[in-house]
Amino acid sequence: MRFRPIVLSYRQKGLLAELVYLFVTGVLSPLAVGLQIFSQFSFTWSLVLLNIFQLPLIILFYRIFLPYTIGKGKYLLAVVLFPVYILLYELGSRLSSLLMIHFPFIPEVYRNNLLSAHPEDLSKGYFNQSLGYTCLVLLGATSLYVVKLLFKKQHNLSVVETEKLKLELNQLKIQIQPHFFFNTLNNIYSLSVQQSPGAPKMIEGLSSIMRYVIYECRHETVKLEQEVDFIRNYIYLENLRHTAMDLIDFSIQGEINNINIEPLLFMPLIENTFKHALGQHMQDKWVKMVLSVDENELIFQISNAKNLSAKMTADKYGGIGLVNVRKRLELLYPDNHELIIHDEPGIFTVTLVINIS
Known part of the structure; x- marks a missing residue:
């Protein structure tokens, strides 16, 4: 312990x-x-x-x-x-x-x-x-008064810094939401053009997801179980765009109860993977996501098949999404996280490790 x-x-x-x-x-x-x-x-x-x-x-x-x-x-x-x-x-x-x-x-x-x-x-x-002793005692009292003022000033600076961080986090969170809806609406538009029977289901799924984003994501943190349900709903929407329903594998290891995280923390990583893996013209498409939790760490790893003819660098993979994730991690988990990107032949992997002890 x-x-x-x-x-x-x-x-x-x-x-x-x-x-x-x-x-x-x-x-x-x-x-x-x-x-x-x-x-x-x-x-x-x-x-x-x-x-x-x-x-x-x-x-x-x-x-x-x-x-x-x-x-x-x-x-x-x-x-x-x-x-x-x-x-x-x-x-x-x-x-x-x-x-x-x-x-x-x-x-x-x-x-x-x-x-x-x-x-x-x-x-x-x-x-x-003794007048000298009296002045010495009062000098000590003055020092105490100064120390209490320093504590108060430190507190005020901390409050200002906290409010500044909250504002910055809210701005980053707001940046994710239109980006997410933009991608989902594009998917619905694509299905509608194709007159796909999956379009109504996708609209229904989007409605459910919107309720989570609008109402739950207003909070500073959400339960990890809620975030997992949200991810599963988003995977369901993505699967509707493809004929094969087993392209995306999402598994959980460990207990996810009694853990709170920042809402939509994993979404930029998931969206980028769907975009660069499932959105490409490849014969063998797949995405694998693993969420592992123990007493000390939360690990989210997402990997996908990569077109061998295309080099998916970190910059190409990231864009706005990865920059957003990095900034939020620096604000939420300073010195308590690690974001690792592995670019190997045929496979691209991103691992996020967060210290929750």
Whole structure:
């Protein structure tokens, strides 16, 4: 079983970064300092608790102060209000000390140390906390704010890129549909000119196929079973044009349930093969298609008899269809697909391998 990395949204990434920062600031840093300067472990946890009480003011700084000043481009206002925030932070620190003094589970010696700083009396000193340490904490909060902005910007760029890819894929999909209908209508016209009894059946089959193309292909993906049914219907229409009904062999290997793919992904390959194999004046015509599915890969291989007197190069085979397929594969399965073309004497084969693990 393959390991699948956890994908987090930009909000989840921001929240995770925030939790890590608060843990380091409120717990890990004071814990490390306390273990160095205190001989009693209870003093260390008291220092940790004191820092935890000050976290709401730090949260206020990067969630309110920074977004409504720096975040809105009001840099001068941020400079003017920063001393006000420092004063607010100092008042919060003094209030935290006063709360700690009245907690009976805090060691008495530690409470006396807090009391000796006179947190209730502003005349005993402007700053109860170290101004340098306060600025260092707020600098860390500013870094957190910048990181969250970067996550949001990355998300916005990803959304724009995704919408751009969807638009391009829709354009490629739309390009297939008129091309497909054009070829099918040409076949119906040919049968009508010949007054073939197969023309009404082909019109009926085309109607069924049109329902799939118009209604199902609006979705980004379809079930592989639906695409297989569509291919079989298209093979039926193609067979009506020929006297022999066994020219096209389509087989499936493996389970095709619970697999979704891009609609009409195989159609350009099928159309080109029908055009260059069954549409040629050859005595021995045949097309063989195999769809193979396992846990990791989806393989679609199509091969056909080739006129020995004609060299069917990749460029001649492809045209609009192969270019379309390549572009869609690059957008849908980047670095997870392989399109292989084999041009051998008497046989032409195209193999599409898609990693679905």
